[in-house]
Amino acid sequence: MTIFELLAAPPKVINVGVTDFASALVAQGAEVVNVRWSPPANIDPELERLLEKLL
Amino acid sequence: MSTAVVELKQRIDEANREAATRLTAASPVLVDVAPARDVIEGLEDRMILHSGPPIEWNRMCGAQQGAVVGMTLLEGWAPSATDAYRMLERGQIRLEPAHHHHAVGPMAGTISPSLPVWVVENGAYGNRACCRPAEERQQFGDYGEEAIEGLRRWRDVLAPTLRKAIAREGGLNLKPIIAKALQMGDELHNRPNAASSLFANAITPSLVAANTDQEAIIATLQHLRYNEFLFLGISMASAKASIEPADDVEFSTMVTAMARNGTEFGIRVSGSPGQWFTAPAPKVEGLLLPGYKDSDAGLDMGDSAITETVGWGGFVIGGAPGILALTGGTPEEAVSYTRAMHEITVTTSPDYRMPALGFEGAPVGIDVRKVVKTHILPIIDTAIAHKDAGHPKIGAGLVRPPMKCFEDAFSAFARRHGVS
Amino acid sequence: MNALASACAIRRSRYVDSVLLMHLSKRLSQEPGVADAFLIMATEANRSRAADAGYPRSEIDIAGPDDLLACVRAVSDEAASNALQKLDSLLDEQRRQPTTTVGNIDDALVALPGARIVSISVPGEFAAAEASRALERGLNVFLFSSNVALDDEIGLKREASRKGLIVMGPDCGTSIISGVGLGFANGVRRGPIGVVGASGTGIQAITTLVHRMGSGISHAIGVGSRDLSDAIGGISTLAALDSLDADDTTEAIVLVAKSTGEKSRAEVKQRARSMSKPVLECYLSPGGPTLEGTAAEAVRISGRSPLELELPLGERNSTESNRRTRSRKRRYIRGLFAGGTFCHEAQAILLDKGIEARSNAPLLPHLEIADPGRSEGHTLLDMGSEEYTLGRPHPMIDARARVERLIQEGRDPETAMLLIDVVLGYGAAADPAGDLTDALQQVQHESGGEIAVVVSVCGTELDPQGLERQAKTLQDAGALVCPTSSAAVDAALELAGVAL
Secondary structure, X not given: OOHHHHOOOOOOEEEEEOHHHHHHHHXXXXXXXXXXXXXXXXXXXXXXXXXXXXX | OOHHHHHHHHHHHHHHHHHXXXXXXXXXXXXXXXXXXXXOOOOOOOEEEEOOOOOOHHHOOHHHHHHHHHHHHHHOOOOOHHHHHHHHHOOOOEEEEHHHHOEEOOOOOOEOOOOEEEEEEEOOOOOEEEEOOOOOOHHHOOOOHHHHHHHHHHHHHHHHHHHHHHHHHOOEEOHHHHHHHHHOOOOOOOOOHHHHHHHHHHHHHXXXXXXXXXXXXXXXXXXXXXXXXXXXXXXXHHHHHHHHHHOOOOOOOEEEEEEEEOOEEEEEEOOOOOOOEEEEOXXXXXXXXXXXXXXXXXXXXXXXXXXXXXXXXXXXXXXXXXXXXXXXXXXXXXXHHXXXXXXXXXXXXXXXXXXXXXXXEEEXXXXXXXXXXXXXXXXXXXXXXXXXXXXXXXXXXXXXXXXXXXXXXXXXXXXXXXXX | OXXXXXXXXXXXXXXXXXXXXXXXXXXXXXXXXXXXXXXXXXXXXXHHHHHHOOOOHHHHOOOOOOOEEEEEEEOOHHHHHHHHHOHHHHHHHOOOOOOOEEOOHHHHHHHOOOOOEEEEEOXXXXXXXXXXXXXXXXOEEEEXXXXXXXXXXXXXXXXXXXXXXXXXXXXXXXXXXXXXXXXXEOOOOEEEEEEEEOOHHHHHHHHHHHHHOOXXXXXXXXXXXXXXXXXXXXXXXXXXXXXXXXXXXXXXXXEEOOOOOHXXXXXXXXXXXXXXXXXXXXXXXXXOOOHHHXXXXXXXXXXXXXOXXXXXXXXXXXXXXXXXXXXXXXXEEEEEEOOHHHHHHHHHHHHHOOOOOEEOOOOOHHHXXXXXXXXXXXXXXXXXXXXXXXXXXXXXXXXXXXXXXXXXXXXXXXEEEEEEEEEOOEOOOOOHHHHHHHXXXXXXXXXXXXXXXXXXXXXXXXXXXXXXXXXXXXXXXXXXXXXXXXXXXXXXXXXXXXXX
């Protein structure tokens, strides 16, 4: 979906982060899907090491 | 990377493949419904089995205590609830996990000697497992007269009638019922409705032919008609019978039990036989029936997560999106949950291909390594009990096990095999 | 139970399934003053449960097994009946689909095949990874997040370039694609003017002005605040220009930016010359065109006459009537801006008149304010900057920081006038003007009416807040409301006795 194609029609949006932005898009009649985002997990470095050997 | 480590990884993968193969080869057959004392090994007099990992009376949650009191009354070991509580406080009744006796039970999961339980045989390996009947009152901690009367009815009228029917069938093959039900939008845990109907359909001819007491026949048919959750007891016994042969495979990191008693959540792993890895039971996120509020809810409870352990329940929620209404979700979200489970499982089901996922096989066999690596926890859908004794079911929702169980299991596995 | 008021409502022959009933009970129980809510299909068994729960039989038994019965217990009769009034709209709401939420971008693509763009507003340190994921899957990126590392921005934009995609951002507040606003955007009609902006409020200003002048916007493409630095080289700007050049609905293009590197500016100029459509560059430098001037020029180029931008606020709203007797000590303009671009424009206009104002975002290095917490002389502040937000939301959403500073300036005996921008649109606060009125009145009161408050409103009548309503609210609070940001600066200067 190049930028030229992007401009050709109203965008369908994947929203990652602040859900208010998704609501604003819905309010404008746009099609939206929200991605539930959370910071990447902090794995215990000890477990990280074991994982490298066992997985 | 040393050869030893490479070899160990290979051994683990091979072991997991072996464990998963045993699981997917299972062929559950309903062979009996009989008093627990006759079919459960090691169930002695003055003993009650319960759900989840081992726990003593005084650490049991209110609802599970209420359920234990209920069974005490059913057995006639005490004339009143007060007396029952006293007996239990004095340690006059032994309490053991159902899981230690090739058995499982939903919610409080209490099994006492006279209670008829479903008996399922795994045709592929010949082993058997049992599950108590699923109902809406006593297993949630209600020990009132109505609740106990319901169990008496099961014991004295309904189960014996069904028993004759099953015997006449020569055992009822469950695999086709399960396969059809999954395709009909069931997930066999909180949505076993289609399976219950299919079971009723299948058993009715033998029910009528094998019994002469017309009132009992009608009562049993009514029970089948009005009990959408009936099949949960059968699916749990099937799951337990299916997974047990996959236990005790050396080097396997596949989960063979997930079970909760309302106080703790415990898992068992094939390569660490006999060990429980526990953590405090989590809170269930979901909806409560009118009249109940958040502060009434008990913590996660029941052996019913055995369904997720074999790849049903929350794992196939993508094919049973109706359940997601419990937390206000959409069908696309349901698919998303199932997809996520693919990241933490050993294999996919050769039998259940999910239309909603482009006919991909359902995710089967939880690998503790993958859970620790991805931080994706198994998704379980479950009912909610009150935190205190004396109440029926109060709601339903979704829950995830504590990460600690998987981290502990993984560390223990590493230690066992000399990896540090 | 006696202390609470209860009320019941019946919806005849209205079947609602048990799971939905649980939902509705939970929602109603969250209404103000409600202790609990009990929604059931009124079968005999359920009616008994309601009675056991303490609701009066006289009300319960009116309902039959096919009826929906809603019972509520609250702190007062009023609270109970108010809650029950919500019942019908709640029942209706359930019919609408909630916004689907999934766990990752691949599931999002399954849920919304044909998705063209990913809007990313996660904390800056994680934003580049998310943007990368989007580009990998052939999706354009609207990157609202700020504090993305320069190297990451370069990497993302090069990758985008290779794939014919665009990264709008980082630190991109606004875009409007085919009439749909991303981030903080205003309601504007479609039309022939395309906008490329390295500044969110710059885009908001141009698009709203073009709309108010009677024309419209084809697309407004944000490129991020750093795009035109020499380090980035205008990658997104050039891509945006190319795309607007190829776009059938665009006839003229406005490029708005606060700061540019020399090389980037030269490249942009060159690209603009080679394009088939006219490009108006607005860099808000002293002596250069204002936002209003640029918008008007763009409308003219596309063949229309820009409409007059008067706000119909009546006589009271003139600089003459707002001139007050002031003590001589009051000499300085204090600007508190939610939009960084408006702060920049104001500085440029003042500099053109030979007036130097201090700022936390200065046009010239020597004009940097020594202590952001204390104004000195003429001071124009970008209140959206980190030193003022301090973990609170941006002033376009949350007025608290500006309110505090307003009152502080109001108590400063050297303050002659306050210069404020109010920004409307999707994503902005529900009532930005209303959020300021108490503070404005307090300032008037404490200064004995000696401080003039000059306000401009960036928005349109299509915005959820409504341009005229917001302007009226501000006027009623004693402010002089000007049609544009540059008009506000001119008015402030006139009030200060500076010849325009």
